[in-house]
Amino acid sequence: MKCRRCSELAQVRLPSHHTGFCASCFETYFLRQVERGIHEHKQFSKEDRLLLAVSGGKDSLGLLLALSKLEYDVTALHIDLGIPVSSQSARSTVEAYCAAHSIKLHVLETTEKGLPIPEVKKRVNRPICSVCGKIKRHWFNRFAYENGYNVLATGHNLDDEVARLFANTLRWDQAYLAGQGPVSPAEGRFVRKVKPLCRLTEYETAVWCFLNGIEHVLAACPYSAGASFTGHKKLLADLEERSPGMKMQFYEHFLQRGKPAFQAIRAEAPPLNECARCGYPSSMEVCGVCRIKEQLEA
Amino acid sequence: MKCRRCSELAQVRLPSHHTGFCASCFETYFLRQVERGIHEHKQFSKEDRLLLAVSGGKDSLGLLLALSKLEYDVTALHIDLGIPVSSQSARSTVEAYCAAHSIKLHVLETTEKGLPIPEVKKRVNRPICSVCGKIKRHWFNRFAYENGYNVLATGHNLDDEVARLFANTLRWDQAYLAGQGPVSPAEGRFVRKVKPLCRLTEYETAVWCFLNGIEHVLAACPYSAGASFTGHKKLLADLEERSPGMKMQFYEHFLQRGKPAFQAIRAEAPPLNECARCGYPSSMEVCGVCRIKEQLEA
Numbered sequence: 001m002k003c004r005r006c007s008e009l010a011q012v013r014l015p016s017h018h019t020g021f022c023a024s025c026f027e028t029y030f031l032r033q034v035e036r037g038i039h040e041h042k043q044f045s046k047e048d049r050l051l052l053a054v055s056g057g058k059d060s061l062g063l064l065l066a067l068s069k070l071e072y073d074v075t076a077l078h079i080d081l082g083i084p085v086s087s088q089s090a091r092s093t094v095e096a097y098c099a100a101h102s103i104k105l106h107v108l109e110t111t112e113k114g115l116p117i118p119e120v121k122k123r124v125n126r127p128i129c130s131v132c133g134k135i136k137r138h139w140f141n142r143f144a145y146e147n148g149y150n151v152l153a154t155g156h157n158l159d160d161e162v163a164r165l166f167a168n169t170l171r172w173d174q175a176y177l178a179g180q181g182p183v184s185p186a187e188g189r190f191v192r193k194v195k196p197l198c199r200l201t202e203y204e205t206a207v208w209c210f211l212n213g214i215e216h217v218l219a220a221c222p223y224s225a226g227a228s229f230t231g232h233k234k235l236l237a238d239l240e241e242r243s244p245g246m247k248m249q250f251y252e253h254f255l256q257r258g259k260p261a262f263q264a265i266r267a268e269a270p271p272l273n274e275c276a277r278c279g280y281p282s283s284m285e286v287c288g289v290c291r292i293k294e295q296l297e298a
Numbered sequence: 299m300k301c302r303r304c305s306e307l308a309q310v311r312l313p314s315h316h317t318g319f320c321a322s323c324f325e326t327y328f329l330r331q332v333e334r335g336i337h338e339h340k341q342f343s344k345e346d347r348l349l350l351a352v353s354g355g356k357d358s359l360g361l362l363l364a365l366s367k368l369e370y371d372v373t374a375l376h377i378d379l380g381i382p383v384s385s386q387s388a389r390s391t392v393e394a395y396c397a398a399h400s401i402k403l404h405v406l407e408t409t410e411k412g413l414p415i416p417e418v419k420k421r422v423n424r425p426i427c428s429v430c431g432k433i434k435r436h437w438f439n440r441f442a443y444e445n446g447y448n449v450l451a452t453g454h455n456l457d458d459e460v461a462r463l464f465a466n467t468l469r470w471d472q473a474y475l476a477g478q479g480p481v482s483p484a485e486g487r488f489v490r491k492v493k494p495l496c497r498l499t500e501y502e503t504a505v506w507c508f509l510n511g512i513e514h515v516l517a518a519c520p521y522s523a524g525a526s527f528t529g530h531k532k533l534l535a536d537l538e539e540r541s542p543g544m545k546m547q548f549y550e551h552f553l554q555r556g557k558p559a560f561q562a563i564r565a566e567a568p569p570l571n572e573c574a575r576c577g578y579p580s581s582m583e584v585c586g587v588c589r590i591k592e593q594l595e596a
Contacts, residue, residue, distance in 0.1 A: 169467055170548050172556040231540050235533055242529050250468050258470040261559040 005029075012207050015244040023211050030208045033199045034066045041182045041255075043194040044151045050074045051149035053140045054105075056090035056217040058209045059155030061097055063197055065212055067153070068103060074153070075104040077143055079136050082109065082116040083222065090217050097214070108143055110135060114293050121223060123296055128223050131292060138289040142280060144191045157197040157205050162236055162247045163229035165254055175269070178262035181255055188272065189280050199248070303327075310505050313542040321509050328506045331497045332364045339480045339553075341492040342449045348372045349447035351438045352403075354388035354515040356507045357453030359395055361495055363510055365451070366401060372451070373402040375441055377434050379415040380408055381521065388515050395512070404445075406437055412591050419521060421594055426521050429590060436587040440578060442489045455495040455503050460534055460545045461527035463552055473567070476560035479553055486570065487578050497546070 001010040003022035010020030021029050037043070044050060052067065054060040054076040067074040078094045081087045091107060098105035110117060115135050121128045144152045161182070168176040182198040184190070197205060209216055240247050274280070275287035282288070299308040301320040308318030319327055335341070342348060350365065352358040352374040365372040376392045379385045389405060396403035408415060413433050419426045442450045459480070466474040480496040482488070495503060507514055538545050572578070573585035580586070 170544065172551040172554070174555050174559065235537060239533060246468065253470040257472050261472065261563045264563055265559045
């Protein structure tokens with residue numbers, strides 16, 4: 001197979017696009033797909049102050065490199081969860097990467113915020129991944145809001161988005177279907193959330209990291225039994241193999257034709273409260289994160 | 299495993315219901331599920347004059363037996379498509395079955411209506427299955443309307459419905475998602491369409507036919523490359539195996555939470571025309587079936 005752009009020998013095969021690229025043209029392709037996702041969905045512009053949530057995995061570090069190359073005003077935020085060994089390793093990976101590439105980095109420790117994850121795991125009788133996710137989302141948003149970043153980006157890729165959409169669709173969850181997508185608009189103390197990798201698969205992001213020599217964290221979190229939606233991702237990979245391009249089509253058509261239907265019937269949903277403790281948006285009187293803190297303090 | 303109802307040895311295992319039944323209690327279960335589907339979705343009552351489209355396959359013959367046992371006022375309609383060997387075999391299967399069970403049967407020949415399917419296949423440059431389906435749906439409805447049947451039933455089972463829903467969802471087809479379900483209300487010359495097997499899987503219907511000694515047509519149509527949605531059905535079977543009950547949940551939640559969203563945004567869709575040739579509803583000036591006839595007459 002020849003590279004579609006330069007006709008040299010292709011090194012990366014992309015069946016969903018019925019094509020392949022050499023390493024250098026794949027770089028161009030990847031950056032153009034990031035740009036296209038950003039522009040098509042009006043995610044942000046060069047004028048926005050962007051905070052990127054960086055775990056140390058391939059998606060967030062790969063996106064950090066792409067946004068730097070594309071010359072966006074991006075700052076990294078890493079949350080140190082205080083999990084023995086794994087958190088130290090993730091943190092030092094991110095610190096080394098940002099130092100080597102002269103990228104601004106903030107590190108926030110959940111332990112300092114009264115939420116060491118090992119302690120949360122011991123005390124809260126719910127799946128730790130969903131609790132930890134809630135805490136991270138709260139602090140990513142809060143840090144952005146309190147420090148003047150108007151856009152919060154995450155490294156969710158097309159496979160993440162499609163697997164989540166599939167799970168939401170199996171349940172026909174109206175609220176989640178009305179809200180899912182590459183952009184969640186700012187509202188009160190919620191800053192705008194964006195997903196610049198929404199047009200790129202896990203495989204493409206992995207290739208991007210490999211070709212750019214990015215050393216990212218490989219080990220899974222010791223508290224998680226595996227990545228989320230593993231079963232759905234396998235099923236969707238089978239579907240993609242049968243019908244290349246299906247994942248992207250499912251996602252794009254949802255954004256064009258599915259989401260608007262759910263947004264329309266959710267239009268009169270009540271607005272969010274402000275949490276009585278922290279002041280951040282919540283559907284309850286006290287937000288989920290403050291309730292976890294209350295459990296730990298009790 | 300023991301039968302859930304009578305504690306005898308179970309002969310039919312139903313993982314999606316976390317249970318199993320002996321042959322006799324499976325009979326009770328099957329009929330109750332048919333009744334439940336009919337009542338929950340207000341499909342029809344004992345007062346309605348019901349026409350059942352009967353191909354000779356397990357679903358339509360199995361449903362014919364169930365509706366007779368449940369003492370609904372049901373008449374069978376078989377459409378003879380005029381396909382050599384296969385149509386004769388299907389017709390004689392249906393005729394023998396209805397004669398043996400004293401069930402009223404009408405047979406309509408598409409050849410008499412100017413639409414012999416082998417000729418249609420030669421002259422119409424589109425996939426024959428979709429064209430043939432269009433012709434059958436037209437004549438099932440038209441026969442019901444012209445002969446005073448106010449409800450038209452088909453043997454679509456839960457697997458058919460879920461595979462179709464999955465296909466419609468992958469494309470987020472708003473019109474199809476607004477219209478799919480076990481009941482399509484009457485509108486103009488469209489009689490009410492119903493699917494009494496909507497709570498029963500292909501497997502359950504096959505077991506029902508086997509236990510009742512129903513001799514149904516096994517051979518696939520020689521013009522079709524295989525049953526529709528084969529790939530989707532396999533994928534959904536994998537999902538069901540991972541999460542028993544998921545197919546039913548996907549379908550039921552769609553009816554409760556998904557379909558209303560699409561119906562709401564489709565509310566202002568223009569009403570159907572009457573076909574200038576046959577007078578039956580159509581989105582075009584001349585309906586699809588009359589256009590096929592025009593092609594054959596040309």
